[in-house]
Amino acid sequence: MQHIYDVTIIGGGPAGLYSAFYSGLRGLKTKLIDSQQQLGGKVLLYPEKLIWDIGGHPPVLGEQFVKQLIAQAKTFDPTILTGTKVDFIERQDDIFVLHTAQGDKHYSKTVLLAVGGGIINPQKLSLEGAEKYEMTNLHYTVQSYRHFVDKEIIISGGGNAALDWAVELNPIAKNVTVVYRKDKLSAHEATIQEALNAGVNIECHTTISKLTANADKTAIQLVTCENSKTKQSYTRQIDEVIVSHGYNREASLELDQAITVPKKDDYYFEGKATGETEQPGIFAAGDILSFEGKIHLLLGTFQDAANAVNSIKTYLEPTAYRHGVVSSHNEVFKEKNRSIIEKQLK
Structure with a gap:
């Protein structure tokens, strides 16, 4: 039996991990696939570097930041596969078929590309x-x-x-x-x-x-x-x-000729700040996405992810709200908020 997901995220760096969290927040059946054995993307290269440029967050070591991103990504129990490289994406009617280097196939209604600068290996x-x-x-x-x-x-x-x-x-x-x-x-x-x-x-x-x-x-x-x-x-x-x-960059996947997504500099996908690309059903977030006014910082990555997931939600459900409800008023956090507050009051 084929398990068809609402969205499959390709890439387990900050963009992919936050997308996994936000898609769960929006009630989407989510799968995340990453080619590396460890989640975290390029941040893993600098585990002891302090990260300062995240709004409202005190300086945090890269290693700790990755742990927090992973914990957040797992909030709504997405399916996560590591050590799995997606080689090729094709479209069969309204479903995308993702072919992996291992010979497996994954099926999804939409795809969110969050592969950053590609698979990087040190020179x-x-x-x-x-x-x-x-x-x-x-x-x-x-x-x-x-x-x-x-x-x-x-x-x-x-x-x-x-x-x-x-x-x-x-x-x-x-x-x-x-x-x-x-x-x-x-x-x-x-x-x-x-x-x-x-x-x-x-x-x-x-x-x-x-x-x-x-x-x-x-x-x-x-x-x-x-x-x-x-x-x-x-x-x-x-x-x-x-x-x-420096690093050698390996392009992480290819698209079927029937799937047209314009590229910039022969690698980065051109799209909109909403995460949409020219190809219906294909979205992007993080470094892989190019658009006018792009912010190439971690804080921009999180906005990219939220925008892309919101676009996916309305693509799948045209009558859905364009934006997710803020966390302080979101029903999905009601029980979690109560539990956290009770622990803090003890």
Whole structure:
């Protein structure tokens, strides 16, 4: 028997997770599918970064923010599938059929695209054998600052992420050196100045050319760097290597030729602030959606999600209210509100 959902959300980042919450709020039978094993999207790349730009919310660590998003998304018990990549979407009469890389099919009355910038994978260090150190001291993201206390660290990369990590780790590490292959760093001017003010050692024209293992061959012990301008090289003992060379973006799905959704820059879907696209039944929210006046911040993501779900609701039920009832007056929260208030009064 085919289970047909009112809406299937593709993407488990902030846009997808908030969409799952809001579609439940609006009484829609909801499924969320994400290609990654963990929900959270790009926020997972920066678990210990503080997020400040969410209205009415005190600064929160990325890791905690993801936990809160997931808990909120599960409020109305949507079906959630992780580690499942949607490859292709086709339309059969009034139903969309979502084909996955695993060979499964999912059926839905509408589809909400919330795939952000696509499936992102870090650009790896292009040295033979480097991958064997990824389980020890070669890192493509910083999961925990505590791991780097009193360590000799080298960071390869000249973008915002590389310098942000350098600034954060510099006070707790023994030493932090940033090496970058070009003559000028690619990070924002303010970020560069912050790194310089923090005393981070920055070496341009410099790349990591060799990794030398420790005695038992399990971790990197020595790093050799070369300066393309002076043609000189040096080797130093190191505890941790962080590589921040950006990310490869993999387009997460294809649409049947009969489904026409205009794109911007050959990737992002063009639509409206209401989350609607040119294709009836296909909606979008978050970074994947392009429209005039777009706000590329988390706070904009939540508005995108609410607008898209409201559009889905009226698409499926033309007589429904265009907007959801505010939470303070919404009947679906009546029992939940009472329970929360009673706990706070105890």
